Amino acid sequence: MTRFATGWAIFQGxxxxxxxxxxxxxxxxxxxxxxxxxxxxxKRLPRHPLLAPIVGALLGFALPACECGNVxxxxxxxxxxAPLGTGFxxxxxxxxxxxxxxxxxxxxxxxxxxLLWGRPIGxxxxxxxxxxxxxxxxxxxxxASALLEERRLSQPLSRVGLLERRSGLVGVDFNASxxxxxxxxxxxxxxxxxxxxxxxxxxxxxxxGCALAAAVQTWLPRSWLLALGSGPTVSVLxxxxxxxxxxxxxxxxxxxxxxxxxxxxxxxLLAFLLLGPVVDLKLAGLFTVxxxxxxxxxxxxxxxxxxxxxxxxxxxxxx
Amino acid sequence: MARLNRMRQTRYLPPLVLLLWGWxxxxxxxxxxxxxxxxxxxxxxxxxxxxVLLVLGAVQLRSAPRLNTSLAPLSWLVSIAVACLxxxxxPSPSFSDLAANRSENLPEAPRLSFFLPPEQRTLTEWVRLLxxxxxxxxxxxxxxxxxxxxxxxxxxxxxLARLTVRCCLADATPAGLPIEWPATADPQPDEWLAIxxxxxxxTKDGLLINVVKPSTITTIPRPERPLEP
Numbered sequence: 001m002t003r004f005a006t007g008w009a010i011f012q013g014x015x016x017x018x019x020x021x022x023x024x025x026x027x028x029x030x031x032x033x034x035x036x037x038x039x040x041x042x043k044r045l046p047r048h049p050l051l052a053p054i055v056g057a058l059l060g061f062a063l064p065a066c067e068c069g070n071v072x073x074x075x076x077x078x079x080x081x082a083p084l085g086t087g088f089x090x091x092x093x094x095x096x097x098x099x100x101x102x103x104x105x106x107x108x109x110x111x112x113x114x115l116l117w118g119r120p121i122g123x124x125x126x127x128x129x130x131x132x133x134x135x136x137x138x139x140x141x142x143x144a145s146a147l148l149e150e151r152r153l154s155q156p157l158s159r160v161g162l163l164e165r166r167s168g169l170v171g172v173d174f175n176a177s178x179x180x181x182x183x184x185x186x187x188x189x190x191x192x193x194x195x196x197x198x199x200x201x202x203x204x205x206x207x208x209g210c211a212l213a214a215a216v217q218t219w220l221p222r223s224w225l226l227a228l229g230s231g232p233t234v235s236v237l238x239x240x241x242x243x244x245x246x247x248x249x250x251x252x253x254x255x256x257x258x259x260x261x262x263x264x265x266x267x268x269l270l271a272f273l274l275l276g277p278v279v280d281l282k283l284a285g286l287f288t289v290x291x292x293x294x295x296x297x298x299x300x301x302x303x304x305x306x307x308x309x310x311x312x313x314x315x316x317x318x319x
Numbered sequence: 320m321a322r323l324n325r326m327r328q329t330r331y332l333p334p335l336v337l338l339l340w341g342w343x344x345x346x347x348x349x350x351x352x353x354x355x356x357x358x359x360x361x362x363x364x365x366x367x368x369x370x371v372l373l374v375l376g377a378v379q380l381r382s383a384p385r386l387n388t389s390l391a392p393l394s395w396l397v398s399i400a401v402a403c404l405x406x407x408x409x410p411s412p413s414f415s416d417l418a419a420n421r422s423e424n425l426p427e428a429p430r431l432s433f434f435l436p437p438e439q440r441t442l443t444e445w446v447r448l449l450x451x452x453x454x455x456x457x458x459x460x461x462x463x464x465x466x467x468x469x470x471x472x473x474x475x476x477x478x479l480a481r482l483t484v485r486c487c488l489a490d491a492t493p494a495g496l497p498i499e500w501p502a503t504a505d506p507q508p509d510e511w512l513a514i515x516x517x518x519x520x521x522t523k524d525g526l527l528i529n530v531v532k533p534s535t536i537t538t539i540p541r542p543e544r545p546l547e548p
Contacts, residue, residue, distance in 0.1 A: 002413045009410035010417075013356040013487030016347055019340070020361075020368035189382050196333045196379060203340065204394040207401050217489060218416075248486045256490045 007218035014210040018068045025069025029076035030195035047083040053131040056089025060097040067095040071286045081154035085131045093127035095250040095277035108254035122274045205285030213247040213281040235268035236311035243275040247282035267315035275307045337376035339402045344369025354544045414468045415508040418493035437461035443547045446494040455529045461518045471508040484546045497530045513537045
């Protein structure tokens with residue numbers, strides 16, 4: 001019973017800390033939809049496999065939030081027809097490449113210059129790698145079905161058929177109708193209603209993710225993970241597992257890492273700071289509004305492999 | 320079931336759920352519940368988010384009759400149930416349980432406090448100081464005035480400890496000091512104690528370590544802000 005009470009408290013801590021960031025993310029996604037007409041900039045985003053994720057990652061400087069807040073914004077980008085690479089670049093790298101996270105990393109490790117460079121570069125590499133890998137899948141088996149339908153409404157008919165769109169009229173000049181639609185501004189009440197529904201749906205998924213993370217934290221002794229030794233590979237794996245389980249927000253994870261920085265290898269430290277913002281238990285539910293189950297599994301496995309490789313390489317160079 | 324579906328169809332459900340969660344955040348801030356859950360840095364963020372949710376909920380409640388109706392997802396009901404549970408059951412963690420599950424690698428202090436007179440140092444400040452200085456003899460004889468909870472680890476003497484938190488309870492890290500318990504003392508796990516005494520040294524497993532020798536031990540209620548940054 002005491003264990004359960006402790007788990008309940010961890011759950012509340014995780015949820016109440018993440019909820020404001022989710023609200024921030026949904027608000028930014030809603031405001032972007034209202035203030036910036038889709039056609040003006042979404043269509044100008046690059047589609048190049050390398051350039052697209054880099055531009056997406058750099059968009060993170062416009063959203064100083066952690067990974068929970070990024071999900072609704074990434075969803076809005078993809079639903080508005082942004083190139084997949086840009087959406088994924090934003091989703092996977094922006095939780096690291098934003099001013100607050102970079103500042104907190106600097107505040108926690110002011111004397112470890114390699115980490116201040118290594119974290120953003122690693123986030124870029126992971127975003128590029130994941131975008132390239134996920135880009136191999138067709139959109140229909142990559143994105144969550146609701147997002148896919150919404151996205152197809154904003155894609156030109158040259159790429160999406162009427163049947164795939166599940167809406168529209170045969171014989172209508174779609175370019176003209178799309179132009180008309182874009183010129184009609186969304187009424188604030190409609191925007192608020194839409195954003196509320198999005199926030200509440202994401203909130204339920206966040207609740208489930210926090211419950212999962214709190215349960216694992218309560219019943220899996222964390223000291224086991226940190227006691228796994230200082231071997232170059234084992235320590236990286238242990239810290240990756242810790243990042244997965246702890247699920248703390250990317251804006252403060254550097255301070256947490258500071259606590260065990262002296263006990264682990266440099267590669268393990270970087271692995272902790274790279275994997276958490278991309279994959280953790282708290283995000284498990286939230287990702288289902290973006291990606292199919294198969295794509296989530298591929299993301300989790302591939303991100304872990306990329307991080308393991310980066311961690312190993314850093315250990316090879318610095319140890 | 321029909322009642323459930325009617326509830327899901329009402330135009331008032333989304334603003335009411337927003338109001339409920341807004342109230343959860345505002346109530347958590349007002350009732351000092353956050354002191355038990357999060358680092359103080361996040362308290363204003365939570366309060367602001369709560370107020371924003373309340374305002375958004377109220378605005379939508381006023382315009383609800385004009386909104387389109389669509390069936391609310393069943394999952395929202397889960398979120399309503401969880402919000403009610405959060406309001407009904409405040410957190411009551413076992414600090415010993417939390418600490419027993421964690422490593423003891425303390426985060427760095429947010430501010431330097433080594434220049435404080437010994438009797439003004441908190442338990443966490445003592446632990447940080449002792450870990451940063453290799454010679455335990457430097458502090459032998461210093462007066463100690465600390466408070467914390469009793470941390471009982473398997474196979475070890477009970478310590479007096481505090482939890483440090485950077486983000487939320489999920490990253491709580493224990494800071495514990497060994498105590499030379501008098502024969503009459505019977506420290507119970509999770510019990511909060513205030514100890515006045517002296518810092519001494521003892522040899523344990525061939526190593527010289529600092530141990531607090533209490534002159535008075537008083538049972539105290541859990542402090543309002545039990546977590547330290």
